Amino acid sequence: MVTRTAEASRADGYRFATRMSHIKSSAVREILKCTERPEIISFAGGLPAPELFPIDALNHAHARVFAESGSAAMQYSTTEGWLPLREWIAARLTTRGIRAHAERTLITSGSQQGIDLVGRILLDSGDTVIVENPTYVAALQTFGVYRAQFLTVESDDDGMRVDQVEKALRTSRPKLIYAVPDFQNPKGTTLSLARRRRLVELASKYRVPILEDDPYGELRYRGTALPSLASLDRDGMVIYASTFSKTISPGMRIGWVCGAEEIVKALVIAKQSADLHTSTIEQRAAARLLQEFEYDEHVSLLRKVYGERSQAMISSIEKHFPRGTRSTKPEGGLFLWVELPKAISGEEVLTEALHENVAFVPGAAFFAENPPHNFIRLNFSNSTPERIDEGIQRLSRVLKRRMA
Amino acid sequence: MTMGQLSDAAAMFNDLELDRKSRIPAYVQIAAHVRNKMIGGVLKIGDRLPPNRELARRLEVHRTTVTTAYAELEADGLISSQVGRGTFVSALPAPSATTIMAGAFVRGISRRSEAAPSTGASLVAAASSSTPVKPSPMNWSAILLPVQRDRWLSGLLHSSSERDVISFAHGLPESSLFPTDDFRRSVDRVLRREGQALLQLGATSGYAPLLEFLCSNMARDGINVRPDEVLITNGCQQSLDLIRRILVGEGDEIAIEEPTYPGAISVFCSTGSRYATIPVSAAGMDLTVLEDVLMQRRPKLIYTVPTFHNPTGVTMSLSARRRLLELAVRYRVPIIEDDIYRELHYEGPMLPSLKALDQHDVVISINSFSKVGFPGLRVGWIAAPRIVVQHLNIAKQNSDLHASLLTQAAIFEFSRHGLLAKHIRKVRKEYATRRDLMIGAMEKHFPAGVRWNKPLGGMAIWVNLPEQLTAGEVLMHSAERGVVFSPGEHFFTAVQRHNSLRLCFTMASPAKIEEGVKRLGAIIKDRLSVNRKTKARRTASLRALV
Numbered sequence: 022m023v024t025r026t027a028e029a030s031r032a033d034g035y036r037f038a039t040r041m042s043h044i045k046s047s048a049v050r051e052i053l054k055c056t057e058r059p060e061i062i063s064f065a066g067g068l069p070a071p072e073l074f075p076i077d078a079l080n081h082a083h084a085r086v087f088a089e090s091g092s093a094a095m096q097y098s099t100t101e102g103w104l105p106l107r108e109w110i111a112a113r114l115t116t117r118g119i120r121a122h123a124e125r126t127l128i129t130s131g132s133q134q135g136i137d138l139v140g141r142i143l144l145d146s147g148d149t150v151i152v153e154n155p156t157y158v159a160a161l162q163t164f165g166v167y168r169a170q171f172l173t174v175e176s177d178d179d180g181m182r183v184d185q186v187e188k189a190l191r192t193s194r195p196k197l198i199y200a201v202p203d204f205q206n207p208k209g210t211t212l213s214l215a216r217r218r219r220l221v222e223l224a225s226k227y228r229v230p231i232l233e234d235d236p237y238g239e240l241r242y243r244g245t246a247l248p249s250l251a252s253l254d255r256d257g258m259v260i261y262a263s264t265f266s267k268t269i270s271p272g273m274r275i276g277w278v279c280g281a282e283e284i285v286k287a288l289v290i291a292k293q294s295a296d297l298h299t300s301t302i303e304q305r306a307a308a309r310l311l312q313e314f315e316y317d318e319h320v321s322l323l324r325k326v327y328g329e330r331s332q333a334m335i336s337s338i339e340k341h342f343p344r345g346t347r348s349t350k351p352e353g354g355l356f357l358w359v360e361l362p363k364a365i366s367g368e369e370v371l372t373e374a375l376h377e378n379v380a381f382v383p384g385a386a387f388f389a390e391n392p393p394h395n396f397i398r399l400n401f402s403n404s405t406p407e408r409i410d411e412g413i414q415r416l417s418r419v420l421k422r423r424m425a
Numbered sequence: 426m427t428m429g430q431l432s433d434a435a436a437m438f439n440d441l442e443l444d445r446k447s448r449i450p451a452y453v454q455i456a457a458h459v460r461n462k463m464i465g466g467v468l469k470i471g472d473r474l475p476p477n478r479e480l481a482r483r484l485e486v487h488r489t490t491v492t493t494a495y496a497e498l499e500a501d502g503l504i505s506s507q508v509g510r511g512t513f514v515s516a517l518p519a520p521s522a523t524t525i526m527a528g529a530f531v532r533g534i535s536r537r538s539e540a541a542p543s544t545g546a547s548l549v550a551a552a553s554s555s556t557p558v559k560p561s562p563m564n565w566s567a568i569l570l571p572v573q574r575d576r577w578l579s580g581l582l583h584s585s586s587e588r589d590v591i592s593f594a595h596g597l598p599e600s601s602l603f604p605t606d607d608f609r610r611s612v613d614r615v616l617r618r619e620g621q622a623l624l625q626l627g628a629t630s631g632y633a634p635l636l637e638f639l640c641s642n643m644a645r646d647g648i649n650v651r652p653d654e655v656l657i658t659n660g661c662q663q664s665l666d667l668i669r670r671i672l673v674g675e676g677d678e679i680a681i682e683e684p685t686y687p688g689a690i691s692v693f694c695s696t697g698s699r700y701a702t703i704p705v706s707a708a709g710m711d712l713t714v715l716e717d718v719l720m721q722r723r724p725k726l727i728y729t730v731p732t733f734h735n736p737t738g739v740t741m742s743l744s745a746r747r748r749l750l751e752l753a754v755r756y757r758v759p760i761i762e763d764d765i766y767r768e769l770h771y772e773g774p775m776l777p778s779l780k781a782l783d784q785h786d787v788v789i790s791i792n793s794f795s796k797v798g799f800p801g802l803r804v805g806w807i808a809a810p811r812i813v814v815q816h817l818n819i820a821k822q823n824s825d826l827h828a829s830l831l832t833q834a835a836i837f838e839f840s841r842h843g844l845l846a847k848h849i850r851k852v853r854k855e856y857a858t859r860r861d862l863m864i865g866a867m868e869k870h871f872p873a874g875v876r877w878n879k880p881l882g883g884m885a886i887w888v889n890l891p892e893q894l895t896a897g898e899v900l901m902h903s904a905e906r907g908v909v910f911s912p913g914e915h916f917f918t919a920v921q922r923h924n925s926l927r928l929c930f931t932m933a934s935p936a937k938i939e940e941g942v943k944r945l946g947a948i949i950k951d952r953l954s955v956n957r958k959t960k961a962r963r964t965a966s967l968r969a970l971v
Contacts, residue, residue: 035759036725037816038674068626076620080613087609092600095608095801130659134825142570146675163823166670196568225561230568257563270624272830283565294691296663300829301801302612 062412064381064399067206067355071403073323074270075314082310083302090305098301100293102128102277106308110277117238118252119261125285127292130299132236132276135262135288136160138295139197139232139278140167142287148196151189153181155387155396157206157234160199169196171389178349180205180212183219190227197230202250204237204354207387207398211352214247221250224258230284235263239320241353242328257281265307267355268320273303331357333406334399334413341417343424348399355402358384361395365423368394370416373423377415435475435483437462443484450921451486455494463503463517474504474512489898489959496901591941593910593928596735596884598798600932602855604839604848608799611838615831623830629822630814631657631806632833638840639806646767647781648790650808656817657828660805661765664791665692667824668726668761668807671816673698677725680718682710684916684925686735686763689728694918700724702918705734707878709741712748719756726759726789731779733766736916736927737887738880743776754785759813762790765805768797768849770882771857786810794836796884797849802832856884856931862938863930870946872953885929890949893956896926903948908941 086094101107107123114121129135136159144150144167152161154173161171172195174185181200189195200220202212212220224231233250251261257280264276278288292298334357338348348359361367367383374380384396401409441458443451462468474480477495481488495512498504505515615623630636636652643650658664669692673679679693683702694700701718704711710729718724729749731741741749753760762779780790793805807817821827839845863886864879874891890896896912903909913925933941 035672035810035813037671038677038725066626071621071625074621074624076616076624079624080616080620083612083616084609087605087612091605092603093801095603095605095799096600097597097795097800130825130829133823137824143568145570159823159826166820166823225563228563230563230565255560257565266626271626271826272622272624274825274827274829281563281565283569287565287569294662294688294695295666295824296659296803297688298803300659300803300832303829303832 058378060378061375062379062404062408062415064379064401064404064409064412064416066403067400068403069267069271069323069355070326073326075310075319078314079270079306079310082306082313085309085313086302086305089309094302094305096301098298098304100127100289100298102126102299103301103304103308106275106304106311107277109308109311111279114251114261114279118248119279120252121261121279125282126277126279127285127288128299128304129262129276129278129292130296131266131271131274132234132262132264132278133159133163134274134292134295135264135276135278136232136234137163137166138288138291139260139262140164140169141291141295142284143196143230144169145196149193151186151195151198151229152389153200153205154389154391155207155384156199156389157201158387160234161389164199173389176205176208176210178210179216180210181216181220183212183216183223186220187223190223190229195229197232198224199232199234200250201234201236202247203235204240204351204356206237206354207356207382207384207396208358209349209351209354209356210358211244211247217247217250217253221253221255221258224254225256229258231259233259233261235261236267237354238263239268240324240327240355242324242331244352251279257284260284268316268323269307269310273307275299275303275307327355327402329406330401330404330409333409334401337410337413341414343417343421345424346420355400357399357401359397359399361397361420362424363393363395365420366394367397370397370419370423373419374416377419379412379415379419381416435479437467438475438480438483441484443486450490451484452490452493452497453921455480455484455486455491456497459494459498460503460518463514468514470514470517472514474514476511492901493895493897496897589907590904591908591933591937591944593885593908593930593933593941595911595932596796596929597932598796598800598852599855602848602852603798604844607844608835608839611844612831612835615834615838619834623834625830627827627830629656629818629827631655631828632830632837634841635833635837638837639808642840643780643808647777648808651811654808654811654814656807656809656814656821657833658793658805658807658821659803659825659828660795660800661763661791661793662688662692663803663824664793664805664807665689665728665761665763667817667820668789668791669693670820670824671813672759673725678722680715680722680724680727680758681918682729682734683918684736684913685728686730687915689763690916690918693728700918703727705737705739707739709734709739709745710749712745712752715749716752719752719758723756724758726761727753728761728763729779730763730766732764732776733769733880733883735763735766735883736885736911736913738878738883738885740773740776740881746776746779746782750779750782750785750787753787758787760788762788764790764792765796766883767792769853769856769884771853771860773881780808789813797845798852799836802829802836804828804832804836859930859933859935859938860886862935863928863942866939866942867946870943872946872950874953875949884931885927888926888928890924890926891953892924894924894949894952896923899926899945899948899952902952903945906944906948908944908948910945 104123106128107126111121111123111126140163144164146168148169149172150164150169151172151174153176172189172193174189175182180202202217204211231250235249251259260278260280262278331351335350345362346359349357351357367385371383382398384398385392385394443454477488477491481491502516503518504512506512635657636655639655640650640652658667678699678701680701680703681689681693682705684705701722701724703715709731731746733740760779764778778790780788789807789809791807794802867877875888877886877888880886900912911927913923930938
């Protein structure tokens with residue numbers, strides 16, 4: 022029973038919903054705040070390189086939208102999203118083997134909203150979600166809002182341990198499987214083809230849907246592209262979420278979700294109640310941009326630049342990091358993942374590294390349960406190869422000191 | 426169509442026993458019965474429904490009851506009537522949404538048990554049928570949580586595309602007044618000046634210069650908040666949703682005005698949520714009822730639109746505002762003040778907002794740029810005590826990280842050069858003219874017995890028809906003649922018949938306002954006389970039977 026501490030007369034009298042106690046502000050973003058100083062070499066965020074943003078092309082696209090559609094660009098629009106944009110997305114996904122259709126595509130305010138809306142339509146308090154441990158921390162927080170429980174499976178160099186998923190499916194009735202098959206955040210690993218096929222089979226067999234979160238799929242620098250889970254799906258088990266945040270701009274907040282007709286209908290209803298629709302102007306500007314500029318060329322440029330940066334980081338780590346550390350060698354995405362000796366804590370390394378003006382995210386934040394403290398996540402997309410080399414050298418000094 | 430099929434169609438009503446004492450109207454019961462038959466697979470696409478007359482006879486109800494039930498289903502896109510052929514099933518309902526409708530009066534049905542296994546699945550099967558492996562399509566309806574689509578909101582978002590009708594239905598700002606060129610220049614300037622920062626991931630709380638601008642703007646209205654007491658959102662709809670997330674837990678109850686904004690109903694009054702409705706009279710929210718609710722049920726929050734209330738247009742007096750605040754403070758219940766119409770003020774003194782009067786940090790104020798003329802941007806804000814904003818920030822971060830930075834920066838750029846203030850003066854003048862035109866036309870064309878108020882601001886006029894008419898009935902006929910409006914039922918939490926309706930005057934040109942009101946007046950007169958005749962005939966036939 023709530024005691025009526027009416028004397029506590031000001032805002033601390035707010036009785037917040039208990040679900041809020043399950044949520045803490047993202048550790049990642051807290052750290053980002055202190056890494057804005059220019060002298061800091063930051064491997065902390067997951068930010069694209071701002072110097073590659075297509076600013077002029079976007080400005081031109083906005084001008085064209087105002088010239089062509091005038092006031093309609095500033096009026097309310099449908100929840101589903103601007104049709105030409107949905108058509109472009111569906112066509113793009115079709116070339117990647119996904120049976121996408123504009124009618125079954127919903128524009129969201131970034132893929133974060135896609136994850137949130139899926140939680141909203143599927144997860145009841147106490148429902149179970151199968152997640153990799155570690156995984157994308159904001160997804161964990163969002164599922165936490167719906168008071169979901171997590172059933173965690175491990176991952177190795179071939180991504181999520183699908184054999185453990187099978188075991189979990191045999192013994193419990195989860196509501197959803199959350200997977201990031203390409204260049205997973207935080208590890209940067211890619212789910213192997215055999216595991217992809219098996220995972221989709223299992224989802225079909227046990228009738229448990231998969232949320233495939235694919236923000237990085239376009240950003241492959243090495244190796245062969247693997248089919249997405251959605252492209253392997255025959256039964257409409259996969260809900261596919263992606264975004265323009267990594268390829269055009271994260272500030273615009275435009276993402277999308279594709280799936281079976283019923284799922285998309287339910288998502289549309291949920292989105293309507295959540296924020297009516299995504300910015301009309303930004304959707305139209307994105308569609309216009311995609312019509313008139315060479316998206317493929319732009320993505321190739323990103324692949325080239327980020328590929329160099331990832332290689333620079335991999336090489337520099339090989340050259341400078343002390344023995345006893347082990348890091349992933351991602352074929353794409355924005356991150357690599359370093360295992361430190363058991364006794365070394367990522368948090369403590371960070372404190373010391375900040376004195377050396379280098380930042381990263383300690384790995385513990387990405388675990389749904391039993392967080393080990395000897396992992397760190399490094400982002401390579403937002404620093405030049407020279408800065409990467411310098412930053413890794415600084416970090417190596419810290420590591421060597423801690424490990425000595 | 427053979428005769429056999431026809432009687433089959435009527436036979437599906439054999440198991441319908443109308444509960445005539447229920448406060449759920451008969452037409453809702455009939456519509457729900459049809460929906461259940463669709464979900465249960467008894468009715469399939471292309472099946473024919475019994476003619477109105479036949480069904481009315483079988484159920485012993487008036488024909489208009491069946492007509493209204495069919496109109497409901499038709500509005501949901503589930504059935505369509507073809508002149509001379511009859512009425513046919515044209516689509517199947519989403520089982521979850523239907524369950525809610527049926528569950529409203531069929532007690533004891535658990536919310537999952539009704540989810541039909543087959544309907545939706547066949548749609549998915551069609552999408553992936555070209556594959557060699559035998560597909561076994563996912564039955565999504567079995568696991569989807571119940572969600573309710575608000576038809577009125579959908580209409581709001583679709584209505585801008587309807588060109589040929591005179592629409593008084595939705596509170597859309599007039600597109601032709603949008604400052605498109607000035608706004609385009611603002612976008613251009615900010616992209617040139619700070620493109621890299623604006624396209625990068627931003628802070629959840631919002632674009633800092635806009636936060637500061639909003640604070641100084643609010644200060645002019647007597648609201649003293651600092652930037653860390655404000656959160657930028659994707660408009661008021663999201664603001665409501667975020668506030669619900671942080672304050673309303675499972676089993677918590679809220680107090681909500683009735684009638685009210687349908688988007689608030691969709692956030693606070695969905696399946697499983699608990700709420701107490703507080704009637705709105707000519708003086709605004711009924712504070713006597715509110716006090717009873719606060720005392721006895723201790724709700725988690727109070728939602729109100731005290732200034733130019735949607736849909737009634739009523740403005741709460743200064744003394745009522747003070748009284749409302751007193752109650753909120755005494756019972757420790759926060760108020761969400763939806764202040765979205767504040768700038769659309771046409772006459773009379775401008776009263777201070779609840780937030781400006783608040784001495785106890787009890788008010789959460791929400792507002793946006795949508796009604797003054799930028800709905801497509803989706804930029805709104807919440808001003809609240811710091812601890813509340815801290816919680817809201819987390820909820821916002823989980824929802825979608827932050828609102829589009831470019832649109833935030835562009836609206837700031839536009840506003841700081843005084844263009845926003847200029848634009849508001851312009852729309853205020855135009856909307857005041859349109860309001861007066863509409864009221865003039867109503868005085869001229871509406872028959873006696875139709876009542877309305879003159880709102881001092883906002884976008885709409887709330888109209889009460891004579892008791893014997895329903896807004897739905899008038900809408901059915903007016904839509905045929907190219908005039909639409911929002912029937913009152915959309916602004917209430919429970920489905921029932923209403924004789925009230927809302928006419929928006931902002932998005933129709935002066936000529937269309939005159940023409941639309943004139944047609945509406947003719948239809949109302951016409952329905953009144955038809956009703957009189959039907960009533961007379963019904964009385965006559967009863968006598969004959971006796």
